[in-house]
Amino acid sequence: MTTTATNKQVTLKDYVSGFPKESDFDFTTTTVELKVPEGSNSVLVKNLYLSCDPYMRTRMSKPKPSTALAQAYNPGQPISGYGVSRVIESGHPDYQKGDLLWGIVGWEEYSVITPTPQVHFKIQHTDVPLSYYTGLLGMPGMTAYAGFYEVCSPKKGETVYVSAASGAVGQLVGQLAKMMGCYVVGSAGSKEKVDLLKTKFGFDDAFNYKEEPDLSAALKRCFPKGIDIYFENVGGKMLDAVLLNMNPHGRIAVCGMISQYNLENQEGVHNLSNIIYKRIRIQGFAVFDYYDKYSKFLEFVLPCIKEGKITYVEDVADGLEKGPEALVGLFHGKNVGKQVVVVARE
Amino acid sequence: MTTTATNKQVTLKDYVSGFPKESDFDFTTTTVELKVPEGSNSVLVKNLYLSCDPYMRTRMSKPKPSTALAQAYNPGQPISGYGVSRVIESGHPDYQKGDLLWGIVGWEEYSVITPTPQVHFKIQHTDVPLSYYTGLLGMPGMTAYAGFYEVCSPKKGETVYVSAASGAVGQLVGQLAKMMGCYVVGSAGSKEKVDLLKTKFGFDDAFNYKEEPDLSAALKRCFPKGIDIYFENVGGKMLDAVLLNMNPHGRIAVCGMISQYNLENQEGVHNLSNIIYKRIRIQGFAVFDYYDKYSKFLEFVLPCIKEGKITYVEDVADGLEKGPEALVGLFHGKNVGKQVVVVARE
Numbered sequence: 001m002t003t004t005a006t007n008k009q010v011t012l013k014d015y016v017s018g019f020p021k022e023s024d025f026d027f028t029t030t031t032v033e034l035k036v037p038e039g040s041n042s043v044l045v046k047n048l049y050l051s052c053d054p055y056m057r058t059r060m061s062k063p064k065p066s067t068a069l070a071q072a073y074n075p076g077q078p079i080s081g082y083g084v085s086r087v088i089e090s091g092h093p094d095y096q097k098g099d100l101l102w103g104i105v106g107w108e109e110y111s112v113i114t115p116t117p118q119v120h121f122k123i124q125h126t127d128v129p130l131s132y133y134t135g136l137l138g139m140p141g142m143t144a145y146a147g148f149y150e151v152c153s154p155k156k157g158e159t160v161y162v163s164a165a166s167g168a169v170g171q172l173v174g175q176l177a178k179m180m181g182c183y184v185v186g187s188a189g190s191k192e193k194v195d196l197l198k199t200k201f202g203f204d205d206a207f208n209y210k211e212e213p214d215l216s217a218a219l220k221r222c223f224p225k226g227i228d229i230y231f232e233n234v235g236g237k238m239l240d241a242v243l244l245n246m247n248p249h250g251r252i253a254v255c256g257m258i259s260q261y262n263l264e265n266q267e268g269v270h271n272l273s274n275i276i277y278k279r280i281r282i283q284g285f286a287v288f289d290y291y292d293k294y295s296k297f298l299e300f301v302l303p304c305i306k307e308g309k310i311t312y313v314e315d316v317a318d319g320l321e322k323g324p325e326a327l328v329g330l331f332h333g334k335n336v337g338k339q340v341v342v343v344a345r346e
Numbered sequence: 347m348t349t350t351a352t353n354k355q356v357t358l359k360d361y362v363s364g365f366p367k368e369s370d371f372d373f374t375t376t377t378v379e380l381k382v383p384e385g386s387n388s389v390l391v392k393n394l395y396l397s398c399d400p401y402m403r404t405r406m407s408k409p410k411p412s413t414a415l416a417q418a419y420n421p422g423q424p425i426s427g428y429g430v431s432r433v434i435e436s437g438h439p440d441y442q443k444g445d446l447l448w449g450i451v452g453w454e455e456y457s458v459i460t461p462t463p464q465v466h467f468k469i470q471h472t473d474v475p476l477s478y479y480t481g482l483l484g485m486p487g488m489t490a491y492a493g494f495y496e497v498c499s500p501k502k503g504e505t506v507y508v509s510a511a512s513g514a515v516g517q518l519v520g521q522l523a524k525m526m527g528c529y530v531v532g533s534a535g536s537k538e539k540v541d542l543l544k545t546k547f548g549f550d551d552a553f554n555y556k557e558e559p560d561l562s563a564a565l566k567r568c569f570p571k572g573i574d575i576y577f578e579n580v581g582g583k584m585l586d587a588v589l590l591n592m593n594p595h596g597r598i599a600v601c602g603m604i605s606q607y608n609l610e611n612q613e614g615v616h617n618l619s620n621i622i623y624k625r626i627r628i629q630g631f632a633v634f635d636y637y638d639k640y641s642k643f644l645e646f647v648l649p650c651i652k653e654g655k656i657t658y659v660e661d662v663a664d665g666l667e668k669g670p671e672a673l674v675g676l677f678h679g680k681n682v683g684k685q686v687v688v689v690a691r692e
Binding site for chain 2: 239260261267269270278280283286
């Protein structure tokens with residue numbers, strides 16, 4: 001009986017400045033014991049799918065006191081992120097061999113984790129693709145759900161703008177907004193993505209921000225009556241343009257600012273006085289403050305998927321060795337839909 | 347019997363760029379009929395006190411579509427603002443000769459107004475200085491009350507930072523926060539104002555922002571455990587420094603951004619990604635959305651004034667001819683306390 005296995009890992013060479021490059025990452029191979037220590041409550045998992053998420057960029061930078069949402073990665077060590085995994089051995093009373101879970105694991109073939117509520121979730125529903133638990137049914141989906149319903153205070157008939165709209169979070173936000181009877185416009189960075197928004201996700205309109213010399217004019221064209229809700233994923237110049245086009249009492253849910261994560265010096269945002277003139281609410285949020293609503297979310301979203309009311313697009317990279325390329329590509333908008341890395345299909 | 351009177355007025359010569367100057371204003375003298383037209387519901391008032399408020403700067407600029415909170419002044423015409431006035435003649439059923447009111451009037455000795463709810467308020471309590479209705483008991487007081495209780499979501503023991511803290515709004519916000527059991531720090535632009543904050547208004551600490559080369563370091567010194575609530579009156583660099591020092595789930599009530607009103611190009615704010623990391627809520631608000639709470643506010647604040655629990659400092663300019671100087675001085679921080687212009691003491 002085999003008691004050890006080789007364990008390929010993706011490590012961060014050193015803290016990253018600017019855009020991450022594939023060469024910022026390395027591969028190592030260690031050996032992992034295929035059992036958990038006697039008396040420990042840890043769980044050995046085999047990682048199946050890994051999730052590429054924009055927030056991971058903030059973990060690659062040298063830690064600063066003011067950016068404490070997620071801990072920085074340790075240079076020389078494997079990076080970590082959300083993934084879907086199968087339990088191989090368990091010392092934890094809530095997990096049995098064979099169980100599936102999603103949550104934070106290492107970027108490696110096998111991880112030893114100590115299951116923690118709000119960080120690890122047992123997968124109960126397996127009649128959907130397992131990879132969905134890195135996106136639509138996992139952290140990004142829950143982010144879209146909490147951000148839209150809990151932060152945006154949406155009402156039927158309102159106008160909703162979603163940036164990075166074809167991404168893991170954006171595509172669901174747009175569909176939730178349409179289900180509520182809102183007018184929904186999304187932006188993305190290629191014709192292919194814009195087409196996806198209009199034809200597959202049912203956005204009322206969409207534009208390619210890279211082809212708009214004047215973002216404010218593009219928003220004015222799409223929202224002649226102004227924007228009631230902005231689901232913010234990008235920051236910087238886009239936020240400035242949005243502020244000019246917001247309606248009185250508009251709401252901006254700040255989910256992310258991917259355009260800023262790779263800049264050493266953040267872009268200045270100049271139109272903040274509109275916050276007063278228009279009595280705008282800007283609310284930053286983090287999904288882990290809302291995980292208590294996760295089972296409610298599943299009750300809502302699983303039937304929607306099965307009935308075809310909610311659509312989901314993934315961009316799948318095959319093999320852990322493709323991980324760095326997939327992760328780096330995220331910050332250049334190379335992915336079309338949710339970026340997933342398949343480690344093992346079992 | 348006199349049926350007309352001369353009516354001195356302060357007019358705006360032309361739209362203002364940059365800081366307003368006394369020479370941007372002019373004086374004219376017209377004649378006013380000391381009665382209201384037969385059958386009209388207008389009211390002729392004699393203006394006693396006029397209020398200098400930062401938002402008036404936004405009305406001096408050439409109108410832009412995105413800054414629609416208050417209408418631009420008309421060049422060549424008298425400017426207007428909040429004031430306290432005595433009714434001389436009334437065609438309006440709710441107002442009698444001799445009544446006092448506060449609300450929007452012209453910068454002139456006599457105004458003919460059409461009383462409008464949310465714009466004009468009858469003064470019922472005259473056992474306090476009438477000029478207080480331009481400040482503590484008027485728009486700025488109501489702004490502080492609504493901004494603090496309705497927008498900041500304050501809790502006992504929280505840390506509160508107020509900029510422009512010795513101004514009409516700031517001085518009350520600080521005192522309300524102290525009454526709630528918060529730790530309160532204010533900033534202002536002179537030693538005299540800083541002393542006022544500490545000795546008269548009971549702030550726990552205060553600093554002169556003009557003498558701090560590093561605003562973020564000043565805030566860190568005053569708030570070693572971070573800021574829970576920021577009452578924003580100034581914008582720009584101060585907001586950037588505050589964002590670095592906010593606590594998770596902090597709230598920023600955006601009342602004004604006086605540092606930006608005189609700039610043709612607004613300063614860029616660079617630290618907005620803290621909104622995500624710290625799940626900050628930034629809420630712009632305007633007092634006129636809260637005037638339905640005005641009588642509740644008076645019920646609260648009048649006893650506080652009489653019992654000495656709330657203190658109030660005014661900076662009084664004597665005579666309408668001093669109006670432009672007083673108004674212009676506001677944008678250089680020359681006023682110590684609420685800037686009032688006395689038109690007539692009766």
